[in-house]
Amino acid sequence: MLAETICAAVSAAGLGVAAVAAYRKRFLTATRIAAYALVPLGLVLTGVVEWAAGTVFSPTAWVGVGLLGAAWGLFLTTRAVERRRLARASAREGSGPHAVAPPASAPALGRAARPVAGSGGAAKPKGRRSAAGADDDFSDIEAILKKHGI
Template structure:
């Protein structure tokens, strides 16, 4: 009952503000304000306000919200425990994350295996050779820039 009274008062105040705006020859603003002012009254007449007030002030509804929160917390806790167990098992093996396929690439394994050398491949050279590889990458870019006169 209180929620319906408040909504009716808000609608009446909004319509009063719209009337003042219309008196000042601001008809577009008056129409917009009147539209917003009629929304609470429409919600009261459709029964939405009564339903929402019954839900908000209902202890049964809040117990249901609490139970949903507890279920969500249990799901999160079990997931965290499961991940911790998997991390301990992989650390005990010393193998790190396992690939779904034996020949999976480093990005498929995740961040931990990026620096690891894949079976059948040689380690990356370091020092001046890797700098020469970077120069080869830039030579293509330099050729394109020279072609366009830049």
């Protein structure tokens, strides 16, 4: 009941301000203010305010929110434990799904994709990179840091 009264008062005040703006020949501003002023009244008439007030002041609703938060926390915990177990298993084996990034992720890291042996492209010979090659890898990072002023 109190929320509905407050919303009606806010709407009335907003319409008053819109009337003053229209009197001053600011019709576009007056129309915009009137539109904003009618929103609280519309929410009251559709029952949204009553539903929101009932939810906010309901202990049952807050217990439900707490239970949802606990479930979310349990999901996150089990996911973290599962990832840790997978990482340990792949470290023991020496290879696994987490050992090497797939070739498709190279462009996302700012480097050019290297052709995979057997994919039709000529694979580059493995060896030490030159100093210029190492500088190219860090040029993207330097550009990002300079962009952000770091």
